[in-house]
Amino acid sequence: xxxxxxxxxxxxxxxxxxxxxxxxxxxxxxxxxxxxxxxxxxxxxxxxxxxxxxxxxxxxxxxxxxxxxxxxxxxxxxxxxxxxxxxxxxxxxxxxxxxxxxxxxxxxxxxxxxxxxxxxxxxxxxxxxxxxxxxxxxxxxxxxxxxxxxxxxxxxxxxxxxxxxxxxxxxxxxxxxxxxxxxxxxxxxxxxxxxxxxxxxxxxxxxxxxxxxxxxxxxxxxxxxxxxxxxxxxxxxxxxxxxxxxxxxxxxxxxxxxxxxxxxxxxxxxxxxxxxxxxxxxxxxxxxxxxxxxxxxxxxxxxxxxxxxxxxxxxxxxxxxxxxxxxxxxxxx
Amino acid sequence: xxxxxxxxxxxxxxxxxxxxxxxxxxxxxxxxxxxxxxxxxxxxxxxxxxxxxxxxxxxxxxxxxxxxxxxxxxxxxxxxxxxxxxxxxxxxxxxxxxxxxxxxxxxxxxxxxxxxxxxxxxxxxxxxxxxxxxxxxxxxxxxxxxxxxxxxxxxxxxxxxxxxxxxxxxxxxxxxxxxxxxxxxxxxxxxxxxxxxxxxxxxxxxxxxxxxxxxxxxxxxxxxxxxxxxxxxxxxxxxxxxxxxxxxxxxxxxxxxxxxxxxxxxxxxxxxxxxxxxxxxxxxxxxxxxxxxxxxxxxxxxxxxxxxxxxxxxxxxxxxxxxxxxxxxxxxx
Numbered sequence: 001x002x003x004x005x006x007x008x009x010x011x012x013x014x015x016x017x018x019x020x021x022x023x024x025x026x027x028x029x030x031x032x033x034x035x036x037x038x039x040x041x042x043x044x045x046x047x048x049x050x051x052x053x054x055x056x057x058x059x060x061x062x063x064x065x066x067x068x069x070x071x072x073x074x075x076x077x078x079x080x081x082x083x084x085x086x087x088x089x090x091x092x093x094x095x096x097x098x099x100x101x102x103x104x105x106x107x108x109x110x111x112x113x114x115x116x117x118x119x120x121x122x123x124x125x126x127x128x129x130x131x132x133x134x135x136x137x138x139x140x141x142x143x144x145x146x147x148x149x150x151x152x153x154x155x156x157x158x159x160x161x162x163x164x165x166x167x168x169x170x171x172x173x174x175x176x177x178x179x180x181x182x183x184x185x186x187x188x189x190x191x192x193x194x195x196x197x198x199x200x201x202x203x204x205x206x207x208x209x210x211x212x213x214x215x216x217x218x219x220x221x222x223x224x225x226x227x228x229x230x231x232x233x234x235x236x237x238x239x240x241x242x243x244x245x246x247x248x249x250x251x252x253x254x255x256x257x258x259x260x261x262x263x264x265x266x267x268x269x270x271x272x273x274x275x276x277x278x279x280x281x282x283x284x285x286x287x288x289x290x291x292x293x294x295x296x297x298x299x300x301x302x303x304x305x306x307x308x309x310x311x312x313x314x315x316x317x318x319x320x321x322x323x324x325x326x327x328x329x330x331x332x333x
Numbered sequence: 334x335x336x337x338x339x340x341x342x343x344x345x346x347x348x349x350x351x352x353x354x355x356x357x358x359x360x361x362x363x364x365x366x367x368x369x370x371x372x373x374x375x376x377x378x379x380x381x382x383x384x385x386x387x388x389x390x391x392x393x394x395x396x397x398x399x400x401x402x403x404x405x406x407x408x409x410x411x412x413x414x415x416x417x418x419x420x421x422x423x424x425x426x427x428x429x430x431x432x433x434x435x436x437x438x439x440x441x442x443x444x445x446x447x448x449x450x451x452x453x454x455x456x457x458x459x460x461x462x463x464x465x466x467x468x469x470x471x472x473x474x475x476x477x478x479x480x481x482x483x484x485x486x487x488x489x490x491x492x493x494x495x496x497x498x499x500x501x502x503x504x505x506x507x508x509x510x511x512x513x514x515x516x517x518x519x520x521x522x523x524x525x526x527x528x529x530x531x532x533x534x535x536x537x538x539x540x541x542x543x544x545x546x547x548x549x550x551x552x553x554x555x556x557x558x559x560x561x562x563x564x565x566x567x568x569x570x571x572x573x574x575x576x577x578x579x580x581x582x583x584x585x586x587x588x589x590x591x592x593x594x595x596x597x598x599x600x601x602x603x604x605x606x607x608x609x610x611x612x613x614x615x616x617x618x619x620x621x622x623x624x625x626x627x628x629x630x631x632x633x634x635x636x637x638x639x640x641x642x643x644x645x646x647x648x649x650x651x652x653x654x655x656x657x658x659x660x661x662x663x664x665x666x
Contacts, residue, residue, distance in 0.1 A: 064537070064543065067545075143585060187543075187545070189545075196586070196589070197589075200589045204397070210397065210520075211588065211589030211590050212400075212520070212522075212545075212546075212587065212588045212589060212590075213545075214589065218586060221582050221585065222578070222582070223578040223579075223580075223581040223582055223606055223610065225609065229613060230581065230606075230609050230610050230612075230613035231613075232581060232582065232585045239572055245555070245556040246556075247556075248556040248563065248565060249554050249555070249556055249565065252476060252554065252565045253529070253551060253586075254545065254587060255544065255545045256529070256530075256533045256544030256545060256547065257544050257545075273556055273563075276558065276563050277556065277563050279563075280562060280563035280564075
């Protein structure tokens with residue numbers, strides 16, 4: 001009697017080990033998210049993916065409707081410093097001698113003097129001032145020339161803290177998540193406040209996301225044929241700041257349907273509307289907000305007003321704690 | 334001697350039959366374009382696809398770069414009448430009693446009076462007047478409401494000549510071509526002067542092209558949360574008329590890379606710049622222009638100034654003769 005009771009106990013213990021593995025591991029038995037700790041966030045993500053891909057589930061979603069949108073800065077890669085700001089800073093320094101008029105503009109001075117507070121305040125409030133600089137340094141040249149300059153930057157510049165190229169500061173757990181979603185027939189998009197033409201230079205190399213799946217801020221441009229070559233010329237007027245309430249608009253322009261999966265991060269509240277738009281999908285959906293709470297392995301910062309975390313609490317979105325949910329952050333660790 | 338000469342002749346004759354079959358037929362031996370006649374146009378298309386997909390060819394193009402862009406009206410489906418114009422005409426009639434101010438505008442009168450010449454002239458010169466009407470009838474409502482109205486139209490309206498729903502007037506040879514390209518790992522996009530939100534209602538149903546692969550004319554919009562529902566509100570300001578020199582700009586916004594395959598049609602010269610942009614790709618590329626020369630099975634019309642056909646001659650683009658190159662035009666024939 002006692003023996004068989006022990007056998008049942010042993011079986012139950014075994015089951016206790018099997019069940020979480022069963023939840024966490026993908027169909028072929030290997031963990032699809034090995035850089036994630038075994039927390040509620042990870043199991044929420046995996047449960048969601050399993051439900052929407054299970055034809056027998058009431059939550060089943062056809063592959064056609066499995067659209068996922070990820071913010072880029074602070075969600076997929078490190079945003080301290082914001083990489084496009086680092087690029088722009090380099091360009092401003094390079095171009096300043098031929099643009100004395102910039103000396104009277106506050107944002108240019110902030111960049112040159114390293115006035116972090118002014119720049120951060122601008123980023124937190126939508127980045128309108130920085131956009132001015134972006135277009136001053138990025139417009140009036142062909143798309144090809146611009147992307148060549150950006151490419152040169154990525155080949156030479158390095159991250160001030162980690163001393164690696166900026167293309168290496170992506171978050172390993174998020175790249176795993178992108179690959180996991182794709183393996184489950186999700187169509188994955190970047191949806192970032194960053195410049196469309198800027199991100200497209202590295203989106204495929206870094207994340208395996210093709211240029212057509214990148215949504216970002218963009219401006220007017222013009223098609224020109226000069227000396228037999230057909231070029232896109234970048235003009236200085238902004239069309240869309242793909243941030244905050246601009247994100248659902250960008251998603252509609254570029255995708256035309258609501259996502260069922262969206263991920264953003266705490267810093268400026270820039271991803272709240274994207275997650276609201278995602279959650280308004282009549283299909284099952286999930287939302288993630290990455291919280292930068294790991295001062296040792298990355299950076300610790302919060303958001304003035306705390307809107308993103310408040311929205312998580314209000315709408316039951318998943319807060320991803322970099323400190324607790326991620327076993328590993330960078331490939332180079 | 335004569336016997337063996339005859340044997341060689343027989344072999345050569347056999348080869349003569351085998352070679353064209355070898356060129357035309359796909360790897361598994363079935364014809365990928367059965368609705369196309371065995372003409373130079375068909376063999377040019379198939380030769381191109383074979384070269385860019387053959388790793389041993391000097392013309393090989395990686396799947397990542399196999400981007401194809403197709404105009405819609407007159408290239409993928411019948412444009413007599415332009416289907417979005419038919420929709421708009423219906424809406425103008427429906428909305429006129431509550432919009433007496435429209436009576437003073439020339440384009441509204443042209444629509445109501447069936448002034449074909451005025452409308453055609455507008456289409457041929459870029460459709461700016463019609464765009465006014467499109468936005469008068471399409472703006473100020475949510476995207477969801479607009480697409481519901483368009484969907485109702487497609488469920489009820491029928492083509493005046495063929496007496497079938499408008500969703501049935503697509504060209505069978507072009508649908509075959511889209512499927513052939515996809516089977517060869519091309520990413521296929523619609524790139525049309527038509528409204529983005531309009532075409533997306535039917536792009537997947539008619540062509541199997543998902544909404545994110547549709548590029549079209551689009552206007553400003555706004556994200557709004559009202560009564561707990563998250564909506565995109567369509568505003569009256571145009572951002573991009575995705576026609577003529579607007580097409581390369583649209584391709585850059587939505588794809589971010591140059592196509593290697595582009596197809597348009599004769600009518601307004603609207604696809605010339607798209608084909609020029611495609612041809613400026615440093616990778617091997619091919620361009621097609623559909624010529625409406627089949628008065629019996631479809632409609633016969635040319636282009637004032639003849640720019641599209643002139644461009645075909647100048648740049649060595651393929652003219653697709655509906656009369657000679659297409660065995661079948663419509664599914665319902």
